[in-house]
Amino acid sequence: MNYNDTAADELLILVDKNDMEIGLLDKTTVHQTGVLHRAFSVFLFNSVGSLMLQRRALSKYHSPGLWSNTCCSHPRKGEKTSEAVSRRLKEEMGLECNMEFGFSFIYKFEFENHLTEHEFDHVYFGKSDDLPEPDPTEIKAWKYMSLHKLQDEIFLNPNNFSVWMKICLPKVIQHVKQKTDTYI
Numbered sequence: 001m002n003y004n005d006t007a008a009d010e011l012l013i014l015v016d017k018n019d020m021e022i023g024l025l026d027k028t029t030v031h032q033t034g035v036l037h038r039a040f041s042v043f044l045f046n047s048v049g050s051l052m053l054q055r056r057a058l059s060k061y062h063s064p065g066l067w068s069n070t071c072c073s074h075p076r077k078g079e080k081t082s083e084a085v086s087r088r089l090k091e092e093m094g095l096e097c098n099m100e101f102g103f104s105f106i107y108k109f110e111f112e113n114h115l116t117e118h119e120f121d122h123v124y125f126g127k128s129d130d131l132p133e134p135d136p137t138e139i140k141a142w143k144y145m146s147l148h149k150l151q152d153e154i155f156l157n158p159n160n161f162s163v164w165m166k167i168c169l170p171k172v173i174q175h176v177k178q179k180t181d182t183y184i
Helices: 003-007 027-033 081-093 147-156 163-180
Strands: 011-015 021-026 037-045 051-056 071-073 099-110 116-127 139-145
Touching: 011 027, 021 027, 027 116, 037 081, 037 163, 051 081, 051 147, 071 081, 081 099, 081 116, 081 139, 099 163, 116 163, 139 147, 147 163
Parallel strands: 037 116
Antiparallel strands: 011 021, 011 037, 037 051, 037 071, 051 139, 099 116
16 A cells, blocks of 8 residues: 555645644645644553554555554544544444543654654543454554553564654553553
């Protein structure tokens, strides 16, 4: 799968630092220019508190083969972020469950291929023991891991994980601690 073949026509929502919509731009140009755009990340836990991770497909235009959070993407024009979360979780992982907004943050990172992610990322949490049926064009593998073990793995092997996962994980852990006093 080629980045330009799959992304050129998809319009992303451009936002300011307060998440106010300021326009639309095609995905290719957004990632070539590094303009701030709306995105979301999903962290899905099972009933024993382990996080479902996905290993990105090798055909992804950036971060191929890296381990990351359960699901992430962009809402479409006119689509509420919460609706986009449910849509993409179903499309990528074949799962449906109740999701709850946790927090937002902004990050910017330039990849080796000169594409840049500059996202206003809305982070959602859910809980499910259902097994995924991942789309192989999106996901190479999946597994569950405790947040403690994930922190250790990222420390030992940081190059095996997506940039946004490494940036977001401390915020996820803080959120989970505030919600439950433990890691889910």
